[in-house]
Amino acid sequence: MSKLYRIGAGALVAGGLLAGAGSASAEAGALYRWESQDGSISFTDDAKRIPERHRASAQAIERSVLTDYGRYTPTDQAATDEYAKRLAERLASLRAANEEPAPAAESDRVAAGSSPAIARPIRDYRDFEDANGNRVRRYYRSESASGHAALPVDPDGPPVVTEQRRVRVPGQPITQTVVVTRQGDRVLSVVRERRSQYHTLDFGDLTELEAVATE
Numbered sequence: 001m002s003k004l005y006r007i008g009a010g011a012l013v014a015g016g017l018l019a020g021a022g023s024a025s026a027e028a029g030a031l032y033r034w035e036s037q038d039g040s041i042s043f044t045d046d047a048k049r050i051p052e053r054h055r056a057s058a059q060a061i062e063r064s065v066l067t068d069y070g071r072y073t074p075t076d077q078a079a080t081d082e083y084a085k086r087l088a089e090r091l092a093s094l095r096a097a098n099e100e101p102a103p104a105a106e107s108d109r110v111a112a113g114s115s116p117a118i119a120r121p122i123r124d125y126r127d128f129e130d131a132n133g134n135r136v137r138r139y140y141r142s143e144s145a146s147g148h149a150a151l152p153v154d155p156d157g158p159p160v161v162t163e164q165r166r167v168r169v170p171g172q173p174i175t176q177t178v179v180v181t182r183q184g185d186r187v188l189s190v191v192r193e194r195r196s197q198y199h200t201l202d203f204g205d206l207t208e209l210e211a212v213a214t215e
Contacts, residue, residue, distance in 0.1 A: 034058040158184040 034054040035041050044050060050058050153160060162181045169176055179191040 030063065031061055032058045033061060153188065154183060154186075157186075160188070 030045070032044050032047060032050055033041065034050060034057055036054070042054075047058075160181065160183050162179060165178050165180060166175050167178050176192055180187060181189045
């Protein structure tokens with residue numbers, strides 16, 4: 001089935017897949033192009049559809065396969081080779097890093113160290129604005145945080161897990177962050193950070209606020 005394209009003032013009228021380019025004397029299956037008096041440009045793959053008054057001026061354009069992108073985009077082979085080389089070097093370094101042994105887990109370092117207990121620094125923080133008006137959070141040691149004494153790690157026990165929880169402060173409408181380190185169901189340490197961080201009304205569902213057993 002033949003197709004007719006007409007392009008004018010940014011509009012495309014009548015459409016389909018164009019097969020190629022050519023003139024009235026071009027080979028079969030070629031594409032024909034002509035320009036009307038109003039400046040619009042038309043294409044067709046059927047010579048019989050060229051208007052009589054434009055047949056003499058119709059142009060033929062040689063067809064090429066759609067995958068022949070080289071005629072549109074010049075290729076810098078040297079740049080392509082350099083990029084491929086740098087990419088290969090980067091992949092090789094990533095593979096080498098991936099094959100390196102992972103650092104020992106916290107429980108392994110503690111078990112092999114001089115102290116048989118999990119130790120976590122008790123830190124507090126303060127928010128302030130810098131000279132550019134950006135909000136900055138600075139951490140520091142403070143007595144306003146409190147912690148549980150760390151218990152020994154059982155080298156034959158389950159993995160040691162450290163998790164952060166949001167808990168309700170008893171008798172007060174505020175919450176605080178609690179970092180719990182446990183081995184299985186056994187709590188090794190509890191670190192309580194600043195208390196006045198979030199109001200309980202910030203939580204639509206109070207079930208998000210957990211209680212942590214510390215004894």
